[in-house]
Amino acid sequence: MGRLIDLCKQKLGGAVISAHEQHGDETVVIHKDAMLTALRWLRDDEATKFDFMMDLTAVDYFGTRPREERFEVVYHLFSLSHNHRLRVKMPVAESDPAVESAVTVWRAADWFEREVWDMYGIVFKGHPNMKRILLYEEFEGHPLRKDYNIRKRQPLIGPEN
Amino acid sequence: MGVTVEEKNLEAALGDSVILTQVDKVIGWGRKYSFFLYPFITACCGMEFMSAAASRYDLDRFGAALPRFSPRQADLLFVVGTISHKQAPILNKVYNQMAEPKWVFAFGACVCSGGMYNNYATVQGIDTILPVDVYVPGCPPRPEIVIDGLVKLQELVANERSSKWPRGKAQYEPRVKR
Numbered sequence: 001m002g003r004l005i006d007l008c009k010q011k012l013g014g015a016v017i018s019a020h021e022q023h024g025d026e027t028v029v030i031h032k033d034a035m036l037t038a039l040r041w042l043r044d045d046e047a048t049k050f051d052f053m054m055d056l057t058a059v060d061y062f063g064t065r066p067r068e069e070r071f072e073v074v075y076h077l078f079s080l081s082h083n084h085r086l087r088v089k090m091p092v093a094e095s096d097p098a099v100e101s102a103v104t105v106w107r108a109a110d111w112f113e114r115e116v117w118d119m120y121g122i123v124f125k126g127h128p129n130m131k132r133i134l135l136y137e138e139f140e141g142h143p144l145r146k147d148y149n150i151r152k153r154q155p156l157i158g159p160e161n
Numbered sequence: 162m163g164v165t166v167e168e169k170n171l172e173a174a175l176g177d178s179v180i181l182t183q184v185d186k187v188i189g190w191g192r193k194y195s196f197f198l199y200p201f202i203t204a205c206c207g208m209e210f211m212s213a214a215a216s217r218y219d220l221d222r223f224g225a226a227l228p229r230f231s232p233r234q235a236d237l238l239f240v241v242g243t244i245s246h247k248q249a250p251i252l253n254k255v256y257n258q259m260a261e262p263k264w265v266f267a268f269g270a271c272v273c274s275g276g277m278y279n280n281y282a283t284v285q286g287i288d289t290i291l292p293v294d295v296y297v298p299g300c301p302p303r304p305e306i307v308i309d310g311l312v313k314l315q316e317l318v319a320n321e322r323s324s325k326w327p328r329g330k331a332q333y334e335p336r337v338k339r
Contacts, residue, residue, distance in 0.1 A: 135282075136247045138337055143281040152281060157249045157335045158290040 002026040004086050007047055012038055017091070027087040035090050036100040042077060042086070043105055050077040050086065056102070056112035058092075058120045062146035070094040071122060075102070092122060101127040119144035185323050192236075192262070193315040194224035199235035201255060204242030206269040209301035218304035223311050232258040237314075243271035244284040250335040256291045261327045264294045264314060269301050276300060291331040 004026045005019040015034030020027050030038050042050045055076040062070055069091035077086045092099060101124035102109040113124040114133035121142035124130060132139065136156060141148050153160045172181050200210060214220045214228075221227075229235040232255045244252055256265070267287055270276035273296045275285035287293060294317060297310035 134247075148281070150280075153246075154281065155246045155249065155284065156337060157253055158284070158333045161285040161289055 004028075004048065004084065007045075008038070008042075011041060011045075025085065025087065027089065029089045029091070032090050032092060032099055035088075036102065036105070039075070039088070039102055039105045042088070048086075049079045049081050051080055052078040053102070053106035053108045053112075054078050054085075056109055056116065058116045058122055058144075060120060060144065060146045067094040071097060071120060073099060073116065073122065097121055098123040098125055100125055101130075103127055118142065121145060185321070186319070188323065189319040189321050192321075193318040196223075196225035196237040196264075196311075196314075197227055197229045197235045198225055198237040198239050198266075199230070199232050199255070199259065200228050200239045200241060201252060202239075202241040203244060203248060204271065206241045206271070206301040209299075209304065209307070210239065210241045210268060213304035213307040218308065220308070220311065223308065223315065225311055232256075233260060235259055236263050238263065238265045239268055240265065240272045240287055241268040243276065243278060244287055245282050246284060247282075249284050249287075249290055250337075250339070252287065253290055253331050253333065253335060257330050262321075262325075263328075264318065265291060266310065266314065267293045267296045268307065268310075270298050271300075273298050290333050292328065 001019065002021045002024070005021065005028055008019065008028045009016050012030065012034060015031045015038060017029040017031055019029065042048045053075060055074075057074050059072045059074065060070065061072065071092040071094070072089050073092055075088040077088060079085075090099065097120075099122060101113055103113065103124075104126065110127070110129070111133055113127055114129070114131065116122050117124065117130060118132045118134050119142055131137070135143070138156065139154055141152070155161075175181075200207075202210060212218065214226065219226070225237065232238070236259065238256055238259060240252065256263075265287070267273045271278060271283070272287050275283050277300070279285065284290065295310045295314045297306055299306055
């Protein structure tokens with residue numbers, strides 16, 4: 001196993017649900033409740049020093065995974081000083097699609113979290129401005145959810161084509 | 162109706178000093194060489210618009226070179242690039258703000274029909290929200306076909322009757338007023 005995975009397991013213990021490595025790229029899956037602490041530690045610790053959150057997105061595993069872990073929120077972290085990367089994922093239940101906001105850890109998370117809310121309907125608690133970023137306020141539903149009707153149209157003007 | 166023998170004789174009698182024509186024809190001839198276009202550019206087609214407008218292909222040769230960045234000073238709306246449902250009411254407002262006579266040029270596959278996007282976000286052709294005069298397909302269209310479209314629009318404008326104007330507001334109103 002990779003060095004970063006070992007560090008995470010040492011520090012976070014049972015909060016690490018699973019981990020894997022592919023071609024030198026390391027991924028850890030962390031429990032939702034421990035996420036914010038883990039992210040802050042990943043940013044601040046001298047050995048990890050992830051000062052750059054490159055990407056934050058989500059995946060809908062509707063129909064392929066149990067409903068308690070239907071969604072997965074994914075963080076892609078990069079350290080400018082160490083030049084290393086880590087992918088951090090956390091499962092999110094369909095019944096409670098709400099996670100802690102990472103805006104207090106990286107300001108860059110602001111718009112990414114709004115996009116995930118817009119597209120997947122996952123709420124980020126503690127976000128300073130939790131509203132849609134790409135779609136309009138009148139839009140109903142979250143279009144990247146796999147159960148959003150692919151034929152549904154919600155135009156602001158003109159016919160529903 | 163066509164030209165009568167009398168009119169022909171009259172024109173011949175007047176020699177080179179006078180040209181007989183119709184007011185609509187003179188106005189149409191003037192309009193077709195003096196488009197003031199408003200580029201409503203939202204996506205990648207904008208690059209191809211630039212290359213059509215710039216010196217190599219040079220839309221100025223057809224009198225349509227000067228982009229006006231206020232719809233109130235423009236009479237040709239160039240819609241260039243994918244129009245999303247969020248963008249559609251804005252496009253509608255821009256169209257309604259233009260003074261008549263005005264024409265709409267649909268530039269590229271997305272503007273004509275939604276192109277390769279048939280999803281929750283994309284308008285399936287801007288003719289669902291405003292009247293379109295010329296459709297230029299392509300993803301993106303090459304400058305040659307843009308020029309062809311512009312020349313076709315010139316033909317249309319040259320043969321217009323003044324009774325066509327005013328054409329009025331676009332056929333749809335936004336559902337929500339902002």
